[in-house]
Amino acid sequence: xxxxxxxxxxxMLRRTTTQFIEEQLPVSAVRKLHDDPTGYDRTxxxxxxxxxxxxxxIAEKYGGGSMTKHPLADLTTxxxxxxxxxxxxxxxxxxxxxxxxxxxxxxAQREDLLPKIAAAEVVATWAPFDAAGEWDAGAKLEVSRxxxxxxxxxxRGFVPEAQSxxxxxxxGRCDGxxxxxxxxxxTAGVGIEALSCYDLSRxxxxxxxxxxxxxxxxxxxxxxxxxxENLERQLQIAVVLAxxxxxxxxxxxxxxxVEYSKDRIAFGRPIGSFQALKHVxxxxxxxxxxxxxxxxxxxxxxxxxxSDAAEVASMAAAYVDEYATLIAQECLQVHxxxxxxxxxxxxxxxxxxxxxxxxxxEKAWHxxxxxxxxxx
Amino acid sequence: xxxxxxxxxxxxxxxxxxxANLPRRTAESDGAIPTEVTDEDVxxxxxxxKTVYDAGxxxxxxxxxxxxxxxxxxxxxxxxxxxxxxDVPLPAGIASVVTxxxxxxxxxxxxxxxxxxxxxxxxxxxxxxxxxxxxxPDAGSDLAGIRTQARRADDKWILQGTKLxxxxxxxxDYGICLARTDPNVPKHRGLTWFKVPLRDERVTVRPVRQVNxxxxxxxxFLDDVVVGDDMVIGSVNDGWKxxxxxxxxxxxxxxxDLSPSTSQSRTKQASDLVELTLNSVVSGSGTARGCVTGPMxxxxxxxxxxxxxxxxxxxxxxxxxxxxxxxxxxxxxxxxTRGPDRAIxxxxxxxxxxxxxxxxxxxxxxxxNNYVYGRQFAIAGGSNQIQRNIISERVLGLPREPSYDNEKxxxxxxxxxxxxxxG
Numbered sequence: 151x152x153x154x155x156x157x158x159x160x161x162m163l164r165r166t167t168t169q170f171i172e173e174q175l176p177v178s179a180v181r182k183l184h185d186d187p188t189g190y191d192r193t194x195x196x197x198x199x200x201x202x203x204x205x206x207x208i209a210e211k212y213g214g215g216s217m218t219k220h221p222l223a224d225l226t227t228x229x230x231x232x233x234x235x236x237x238x239x240x241x242x243x244x245x246x247x248x249x250x251x252x253x254x255x256x257x258a259q260r261e262d263l264l265p266k267i268a269a270a271e272v273v274a275t276w277a278p279f280d281a282a283g284e285w286d287a288g289a290k291l292e293v294s295r296x297x298x299x300x301x302x303x304x305x306r307g308f309v310p311e312a313q314s315x316x317x318x319x320x321x322g323r324c325d326g327x328x329x330x331x332x333x334x335x336x337t338a339g340v341g342i343e344a345l346s347c348y349d350l351s352r353x354x355x356x357x358x359x360x361x362x363x364x365x366x367x368x369x370x371x372x373x374x375x376x377x378x379e380n381l382e383r384q385l386q387i388a389v390v391l392a393x394x395x396x397x398x399x400x401x402x403x404x405x406x407x408v409e410y411s412k413d414r415i416a417f418g419r420p421i422g423s424f425q426a427l428k429h430v431x432x433x434x435x436x437x438x439x440x441x442x443x444x445x446x447x448x449x450x451x452x453x454x455x456x457s458d459a460a461e462v463a464s465m466a467a468a469y470v471d472e473y474a475t476l477i478a479q480e481c482l483q484v485h486x487x488x489x490x491x492x493x494x495x496x497x498x499x500x501x502x503x504x505x506x507x508x509x510x511x512e513k514a515w516h517x518x519x520x521x522x523x524x525x526x
Numbered sequence: 527x528x529x530x531x532x533x534x535x536x537x538x539x540x541x542x543x544x545x546a547n548l549p550r551r552t553a554e555s556d557g558a559i560p561t562e563v564t565d566e567d568v569x570x571x572x573x574x575x576k577t578v579y580d581a582g583x584x585x586x587x588x589x590x591x592x593x594x595x596x597x598x599x600x601x602x603x604x605x606x607x608x609x610x611x612x613d614v615p616l617p618a619g620i621a622s623v624v625t626x627x628x629x630x631x632x633x634x635x636x637x638x639x640x641x642x643x644x645x646x647x648x649x650x651x652x653x654x655x656x657x658x659x660x661x662x663p664d665a666g667s668d669l670a671g672i673r674t675q676a677r678r679a680d681d682k683w684i685l686q687g688t689k690l691x692x693x694x695x696x697x698x699d700y701g702i703c704l705a706r707t708d709p710n711v712p713k714h715r716g717l718t719w720f721k722v723p724l725r726d727e728r729v730t731v732r733p734v735r736q737v738n739x740x741x742x743x744x745x746x747f748l749d750d751v752v753v754g755d756d757m758v759i760g761s762v763n764d765g766w767k768x769x770x771x772x773x774x775x776x777x778x779x780x781x782x783d784l785s786p787s788t789s790q791s792r793t794k795q796a797s798d799l800v801e802l803t804l805n806s807v808v809s810g811s812g813t814a815r816g817c818v819t820g821p822m823x824x825x826x827x828x829x830x831x832x833x834x835x836x837x838x839x840x841x842x843x844x845x846x847x848x849x850x851x852x853x854x855x856x857x858x859x860x861x862x863t864r865g866p867d868r869a870i871x872x873x874x875x876x877x878x879x880x881x882x883x884x885x886x887x888x889x890x891x892x893x894x895n896n897y898v899y900g901r902q903f904a905i906a907g908g909s910n911q912i913q914r915n916i917i918s919e920r921v922l923g924l925p926r927e928p929s930y931d932n933e934k935x936x937x938x939x940x941x942x943x944x945x946x947x948x949g
Contacts, residue, residue: 154848155839408922423925428918435917436859443836465828520824526800 155446159217160227163202167231170201177495180236184350188314190238199270203228203241207249207387212264214252222387222453226394226445233398236495236502238351240311242391242510243275246384247319250276250330254371254380259332263317272316276388277306278381281356285515287381291322291359293329293369300324300369302331302339302362308509312342312355319370320359321381328377330370337362349505350498385510386452386463392510393445393470396503400438400477403499407431407481410488421484430480437473444469464519467511474511478503537604543581548574548612562740563619568655568697571617575652578615585650588634593647599845618655620742621694625649629656629702632772636719636760645721658772659689659703659722659746666691666905667912669704669773670713670766671931671939674748676705676720683707683758685722685751691906695731695744698724702772703748708763709937716936717765721757722748738899774844774854776907799823801889802876819875826871833860852920859913862904869893869900 156164174194183189199205206221206228208214216224225245232241248267251259266272280290291304306320318333333340339362345354366373371380408431411422421427448466452459478500482489489496520526527535563571578584587602588594595601616622630649633642648654665671674687685705692701701722708716724731728751733741760768803819837857843849872893873880879890880897904910918924931939 154843154846408924411924420925422918423927425915425927428922428924429911429914431922431924432859432914432917435922436856436863439840439856440832440836440860443839444832446839447835462831465831468825468828469832514821517821517824517828520827521820524824524827526820526823 155442156227157218160224163217163224164227164231167201167228168235170197171231171235171237175235175237177236177498180238180351181498183238187353189311189351189353190314195239195270195273198237198239199268201228203232204244204248204270205268207245208252208264208268212252212260213268214248214264220450220453222390223446223449226390226449229391229394230398230401233395233400233502233506234402236351236399236498240273240275240315242388242395242506243310244270244273245391246276246388247274247317249387250319250370250380250384251332253383254330254375254377256367256371258367259370263332273311273314274317274319275309275311275315276384277309277312277318277320277357278385279306279308281305281307283308285385286321287378288321288323288328288330291320293322293324293331295324295366296363298366299363300331300366302333302359302364304359306357306359308345309355309357310509311353312357313344313353318357320357321377324369328381329375330377330380331364332368332370333359333362333364337364339363347505349501351502352505382460383455386459388510389463389467390445390449390452392506393441393448393466396470396474396506396511397438397441397445399499399503399506400441400474403478403481403496403503404431404434404438406496407434407484411484414486427484430484434477434480437477441470441473441477461520461523464516464523468513468516468520471507471511471513471516474503474507533600533604536601537608540583540604540608543583544608544612547577547581548609548614551611551613562742563617563694563697565697568617571615571622572652574615575617575622579651583609584652585646588630588646588650592634592642593650615652617652618694618697621655621657621698624658624693625654625656625698628658628772628775631775632702632768633759635771636768641756641759654700655694655698656700656702657692657695657698657724657744658776659692659695659701661691662688663690663745667909669769669908670717671936672704672706672717674703674705675709676707676718678707679752682752682754683720685720685748685753687748689746689748690734691743692746693742693744695724695746696733696741700724701746702759704765704769706936707765710935711763712932712934713936713939714766714932716763717769718762719759719765719768720753721759722751722753726751728752736899738895770851773908774851798889798892799826799872799875802872802880802893822871822875826868829864829867833864836860850921852916855908855913855916855921858908859910859917862910862913865900865903869896872900873897 174197202216205214206216206225218224229241231237244267248264251263251267255263263272263274267274278285280286291302291306294301302320302322304322306318309318312318315335318335320331320333322329322331335342339360341358341360343356343358345356347354369375370377408422411427411431412420414421422431444466448462451462456462482496482500485494485496488494575584582595583605585592585594586597586605587599588596590596630646633645637645645654649656660669662672662674664673674685674689676683676685685703687705689701689703695701701724703720703722704717705720706716707718710716722729724746728749730747730749732745732747734743734745735741736743800823803823837860840849840853840857844851844854876890876893879888880893883890915927919926930943934942
């Protein structure tokens with residue numbers, strides 16, 4: 151998001167966020183965490199919580215609160231910085247789980263978990279995908295009722311930051327209907343198998359549920375809730391944050407590229423004076439500004455819970471998926487050989503952007519969703 | 527009464543007036559700008575515009591001293607919202623759009639007080655329709671390289687040259703014309719704008735038939751047209767400054783006549799493609815959803831929407847004065863890449879139904895006519911390549927191309943260019 155399009159409150163939030171990041175965890179410091187099994191430090195995480203990274207979607211009485219009546223739009227300014235500085239940690243899933251419990255949880259669930267999430271005393275993540283990475287509305291996780299308990303059998307795949315999480319919100323099916331269950335990671339029968347991640351600052355795992363027994367009160371919301379619409383709403387929030395994070399990363403990457411083209415000399419000229427490269431960068435700016443506009447609009451529409459939120463979120467996602475990749479690839483092209491060195495940050499951005507878009511913004515899938523929503 | 531209440535009241539009164547006085551948009555009119563207009567249409571349209579003007583709904587946010595209502599942009603936006611379902615008067619089709627969206631703001635920014643008091647009320651009342659006289663047969667993207675001359679003779683100016691691609695000039699009253707007033711200085715420094723009466727006996731206007739069969743654009747021959755100093759817009763030899771502000775309006779920014787964004791308008795935007803699919807699928811296969819065309823339409827819808835939100839965002843930024851005016855080139859490049867892409871998608875979705883058809887006016891025929899024509903968005907008003915130059919140099923601040931004509935007198939430019947060596 152460009153500064154000029156932000157409200158005064160958002161601008162302040164942006165300043166505090168970037169100042170904190172530049173002091174605490176600039177990209178050079180993020181690199182040092184690449185081999186860390188968790189990928190981030192819990193003390194750092196609680197400081198990010200002090201800045202409101204996980205509390206905007208949560209009501210004040212549970213320790214949350216946002217500056218304006220547009221919590222998701224406000225949150226996108228933080229998401230932008232998370233992408234811009236390649237910050238590690240569970241930013242998107244924590245916020246989705248916070249929003250899910252805030253909007254769909256029982257009072258007991260809210261009182262128990264929301265203050266802890268807002269303060270990052272616990273790490274919570276979301277597990278909506280199956281082991282193949284498909285959005286299966288819980289099909290591959292069987293949830294059965296057994297008196298006052300529920301029994302979970304099956305798998306969840308590509309679960310972000312599962313390795314460091316205390317809770318995960320897992321999508322499953324109970325009597326054929328989608329439900330979500332709040333699972334404490336330490337529960338007997340929960341197995342976590344780490345995946346190797348393309349984004350060196352992210353951790354992901356497959357989680358298996360081997361007859362996991364939980365009280366029935368672990369089901370999100372009232373016991374008979376059909377979670378289809380809740381999952382949809384959570385997906386929209388995740389998509390908006392993923393787009394915003396990607397836009398931040400793209401913006402940083404593109405600025406580096408423009409600067410490089412002004413500095414690098416070849417054939418007696420800065421390479422940025424060649425039309426062949428200028429036109430590439432002009433197109434990149436068009437796509438980047440389009441990504442920003444789509445993201446900002448989607449944030450507002452999803453914030454309002456408007457009737458066309460599903461379509462708008464999917465349009466933003468599909469567009470960002472296609473053009474983020476194009477912008478990132480062309481940034482590498484303009485940089486030439488230097489972009490292939492490990493020391494250069496370009497590849498870190500490419501890993502981050504591709505990872506975020508592959509999880510949440512996959513174009514083909516979102517086009518399918520648009521066809522469905524619009525009955526094409 | 528609070529400001530919001532006042533706006534609500536204004537809206538309610540407008541709504542009532544609209545339903546009593548303007549024709550509702552039909553599926554056929556569909557809010558499109560009419561391309562083929564007859565003299566009778568123009569005459570009727572002028573009367574209708576006068577009716578709307580008299581009701582206070584033309585020039586809502588234009589100062590009263592220029593014949594407007596002197597109300598806020600918020601009031602104007604209400605008109606945009608409320609009038610969306612009606613056929614608002616555009617007497618001369620595209621020329622009226624140019625008059626209201628390009629010429630009017632250009633005059634407001636650049637004309638003298640006296641000119642504004644005399645000219646603008648006539649524009650608002652529908653009495654004067656203006657077109658731009660910009661491009662020429664030998665100069666388009668290189669606008670500062672135009673050849674039309676304005677010679678000084680006594681206290682008058684004499685204009686000589688040919689202009690091309692003026693939308694709807696056949697129905698227009700005046701042209702805002704760019705001419706060279708000093709060939710002995712570099713190209714950007716010897717240009718001046720004139721108001722040229724198109725009904726003058728020394729002006730010949732000829733429609734140009736285009737690839738889609740329409741005759742929307744015209745060619746004008748200026749054969750020693752004489753105008754006085756009172757017809758100069760901006761300062762003599764300082765026309766490039768005016769040109770830049772005009773091009774910003776032309777690129778689709780700077781006016782607040784923003785299209786409302788609703789699901790309906792999006793549905794409408796892609797409905798042509800949906801219709802194509804329904805015509806193309808073999809009977810029995812039902813809707814487009816099961817076919818390969820579903821995702822193609824979804825992609826086009828997505829890009830239509832993104833173009834819409836991008837335009838709104840950049841326009842808002844420019845209106846706040848928060849952006850470099852060259853940013854408007856992004857809107858133009860977006861249109862210029864969207865147009866051909868969408869036209870190609872139409873042919874892909876239409877398939878064989880877009881190369882031969884039974885009934886005239888079919889979705890396939892429309893797609894076919896748009897196939898070559900869709901390219902015009904990438905060319906008219908400054909080609910995509912020109913927009914990319916503007917974006918890269920004036921927005922991103924990339925180093926300029928070496929120039930071969932910026933520093934020398936314009937009269938030497940063509941001579942030197944002919945000596946250009948190849949290989």
